[in-house]
Amino acid sequence: EDQVTQSPEALRLQEGESSSLNCSYTVSGLRGLFWYRQDPGKGPEFLFTLYSAGEEKEKERLKATLTKKESFLHITAPKPEDSATYLCALLTGTASKLTFGTGTRLQVTL
Amino acid sequence: DGGITQSPKYLFRKEGQNVTLSCEQNLNHDAMYWYRQDPGQGLRLIYYSQIVNDFQKGDIAEGYSVSREKKESFPLTVTSAQKNPTAFYLCASSDRGKGNTEAFFGQGTRLTVV
Numbered sequence: 091e092d093q094v095t096q097s098p099e100a101l102r103l104q105e106g107e108s109s110s111l112n113c114s115y116t117v118s119g120l121r122g123l124f125w126y127r128q129d130p131g132k133g134p135e136f137l138f139t140l141y142s143a144g145e146e147k148e149k150e151r152l153k154a155t156l157t158k159k160e161s162f163l164h165i166t167a168p169k170p171e172d173s174a175t176y177l178c179a180l181l182t183g184t185a186s187k188l189t190f191g192t193g194t195r196l197q198v199t200l
Numbered sequence: 201d202g203g204i205t206q207s208p209k210y211l212f213r214k215e216g217q218n219v220t221l222s223c224e225q226n227l228n229h230d231a232m233y234w235y236r237q238d239p240g241q242g243l244r245l246i247y248y249s250q251i252v253n254d255f256q257k258g259d260i261a262e263g264y265s266v267s268r269e270k271k272e273s274f275p276l277t278v279t280s281a282q283k284n285p286t287a288f289y290l291c292a293s294s295d296r297g298k299g300n301t302e303a304f305f306g307q308g309t310r311l312t313v314v
Contacts, residue, residue, distance in 0.1 A: 096243070122301055125261050133305035134243075142250075155212070181301050187233075187258070188303055190242035 092117045096191035103125040106167045111194045113178030122181040127174045168198045201226045206306035219310045221276045223291035231296045232274035237288040286313050
């Protein structure tokens with residue numbers, strides 16, 4: 091059975107304090123790994139897609155990387171507006187279904 | 201603007217009633233999905249549809265039903281058989297035809313049983 095585990099569950103950073111969020115997985119045939127940002131009471135917002143080990147994507151203060159067993163979302167010099175829950179999801183199998191992790195709740199304070 | 205519209209944003213249901221959640225997209229996507237989100241849990245797939253007039257059960261389909269009569273629309277009915285329907289419901293779509301597999305989400309419907 092495909093499994094996705096995100097850590098930590100919650101992370102509190104001061105503004106400018108860089109860190110990384112982890113998404114580890116066990117799957118039988120990864121077709122893609124996705125990162126989303128979700129604000130309270132809102133739908134997830136798409137950030138990145140990674141397809142193969144060694145791939146990296148960047149957007150502003152965020153950088154996503156992928157290995158054969160895990161993905162990292164690196165946040166460089168975060169700002170309070172980066173506070174949100176970050177979700178990792180896997181695409182496996184022939185149907186376009188996503189399996190989601192439980193997310194990391196990030197809080198960035200001044 | 202292209203996007204996914206869910207309505208209503210908030211919905212209250214009495215026990216024993218069926219309710220239908222609306223999801224409309226104007227992105228011309230073939231695939232559409234319904235997820236349920238509960239506190240402390242990841243999004244769980246209820247139903248998905250890859251083409252019009254076809255849909256499949258997800259991981260937690262019991263107590264729910266869907267239809268896909270039009271490409272743009274994928275309504276979800278929460279029936280009285282769903283024992284714990286209070287949750288945040290999210291609709292999504294993706295463009296499988298072009299190999300773009302990322303899913304885009306609506307803003308959600310929060311259903312509360314009163």
